[in-house]
Amino acid sequence: MAIVDIRNRVDLQMKEHSGLFYIYMKVDFSKTNIATANDYRIARIADGWLFLGSFFRMPTDSTSTGTIDIGTTQSGTDLDSAIDVDAGSQTSWTAMTPTYASPVEVAADGYMYLEANSAAVNDGVLEMMFVVMAAPNEDSAVG
């Protein structure tokens, strides 16, 4: 699938504390549509970082009946897969369900991705929050 870089449309905020990075991202699908034909880069992170905790919520759900994947690989499935985007408004954070036992190591290309599985997502707001530990001797850039 083609890769589409939407990092400049993602609200990303980060706080560092004692080697731990707290990353918050928000994607407004009404402004940034997600099609099934592409994989969408939402952030650049560092190879080797460890995800200690991954959470999401959709304060505004979508009218799409599809699901999305979130991950550090282009397929976007290692942090969570098949998140239902029309499950209703969720103001509470929900833990993602990683493919592997936590912590999840970031894949080699150093990007985070969103992927629409079964239908385009053209509205709704997705928020994500990650607790990440920086691995030694790695690039610490995030963006």
Next chain:
Amino acid sequence: MTTYKYFDGSIKDNPKSQTAYATPGDNNQIFVRRGHVDTTKQSLTAATPDIAQVIPLAINEIVLGVWVRVDTVESTSNAEFSIGFDAVNNQFLDSIPCTTANTTASEFTETVHVANNSSHITLVPSNSVDLDTGVIEVCALISKSFDSDGDVPSPGYAQPLS
């Protein structure tokens, strides 16, 4: 080490105050909070069921992992318990047998990380067996989130995009 009080036992019954611990301290960004449920002091009824508030959580805290172990066994065969957030239907670790004691930390049962929008990590009896003879220890790895006044970041932490 920070020592604080928490309520052990049923939410609806008279709670018994016990001591729980956090290390290296609640003022740190990430810490471990640990508590015990002594069912000899506050029995937990399975039929209702009673909900024991084991570890308190602040609004800006997120739970990265939870471990449990049985310090003292329940005498009733097939006794089990579940761990969750606040309400009985919000469990993330189900049906843990408590008729065999675990004596070392390595025998804690790890769960996947869980998010907090709740006031407590709770423990409830399961498998229709009342808990009244055992002692169960619960240990949680907790991190503060972005701000002290909520669980979402506030302006000021934004980073430039590359």
